Ligand SMILES: Nc1ncnc2c1ncn2[C@@H]1O[C@H](COP(=O)(O)OP(=O)(O)OP(=O)(O)O)[C@@H](O)[C@H]1O
């Protein structure tokens with residue numbers, strides 16, 4: 001049993017013990033499924049888009065993964081305030097392993113959260129081709145890993161939670177809304193497609209949708225490639241910034 | 248110094264314009280029990296943070312077991328253990344899980360981990376509560392767990408930043424006996440701070456007194472008492488620093504700080 005595993009395990013234990021957090025972070029995806037899925041369904045269909053829920057569900061699953069992942073990463077701020085971070089920072093283990101372990105843990109939690117939303121979407125009438133679930137899980141995990149690492153990178157630069165609203169409103173929300181999660185990128189204003197093409201989540205949503213049998217915008221291979229590259233970059237950045245933390 | 252395990256040269260730490268540690272140099276010999284004393288705000292914790300790689304010095308160098316704390320952090324971290332002044336437990340985990348976590352990070356073999364966890368949790372009287380979440384513990388219980396965890400692996404150098412603050416005399420005794428035993432049997436070098444002067448007098452083989460980030464006296468407790476013409480180390484301390492030690496104030500401050508943290512959550 002190694003340091004990476006124990007860091008991973010800690011994240012999972014914290015998650016499983018905080019029922020409120022688990023349920024709380026399901027609220028937003030649920031609202032999106034209900035309000036958008038049923039609210040826009042009619043218009044979307046009349047506009048010739050087909051069944052909106054089939055389109056929206058992967059986007060909302062990605063949203064659940066995104067939010068949980070960012071939040072898991074940002075949790076380092078709490079560890080810093082409650083002092084536990086010190087315990088991990090002085091351990092005779094490379095800071096890269098510490099960061100990797102906790103990022104894998106956070107990503108696993110985000111993956112679980114995404115899976116719950118997936119199951120809920122099934123109840124609402126989402127009908128993907130189930131053969132593609134393993135591929136979808138892979139995409140979900142990549143999204144989870146990428147944004148946990150991003151959260152870690154951000155949190156290692158912050159001392160308290162005061163910048164949290166800033167991060168939510170100016171980073172997480174735009175990432176979500178400009179990703180093609182709730183509207184198709186095909187045929188929208190050119191500026192928006194350019195914005196989306198710089199957004200790692202756009203490739204995540206696209207890949208996820210494609211693996212569930214939906215239409216892909218970038219092509220699944222491109223999605224996988226770009227997502228993996230972003231993922232590697234943020235893991236590198238996150239662990240570098242994490243290794244520089246002083247207390 | 249020959250066979251010095253800690254060597255500090257011209258160590259300085261500035262926070263903006265404020266100099267918390269001001270050009271101090273000292274060394275600690277292997278196997279020593281080194282008391283680092285000083286009034287509140289003297290710069291003790293800041294020094295320990297630099298010694299343990301948590302903080303980069305503004306200038307000066309530190310060698311721990313021959314390794315530089317800035318350029319060879321991984322080697323340095325492999326050579327020490329520490330009990331921090333303020334909380335560093337995960338309170339969403341149980342006492343046993345906190346011990347387990349530490350043992351794995353410090354690569355203590357599983358069997359030894361189990362055996363020591365039991366021994367140490369019994370010493371600090373938390374064995375019966377080992378499966379309770381730490382957030383349900385009282386302040387003193389958390390402190391005891393913190394110390395037990397710090398002693399789970401046996402490092403070359405053990406840093407203890409006011410380890411026994413707020414503990415009852417009996418527990419303090421048990422803990423110090425365990426540490427002294429460790430020092431004697433395994434040659435662990437102990438670097439500690441405390442506000443209890445009789446404690447320092449009893450256990451320390453060497454004492455350094457700091458104030459305002461500067462070293463103002465060094466020697467064995469006996470030498471310091473002689474130098475200050477005082478009967479107790481406490482009196483010597485007061486004469487040398489011109490200050491009264493107020494550990495009550497310190498613990499008040501600490502509880503205030505913790506309360507503030509609670510509110511922020
Ligand atoms: N991060 C920081 N930013 C600014 N000032 C700091 C910081 N950390 C410590 N200080 C200041 O450095 C000085 C020394 O603090 P330190 O915590 O080292 O004192 P100490 O000797 O451990 O005191 P105590 O006995 O109360 O624990 C204090 O004046 C403190 O306000």
Ligand SMILES: [Mg+2]
Nearest residue numbers: 291292293332
């Ligand atoms: Mg201190």
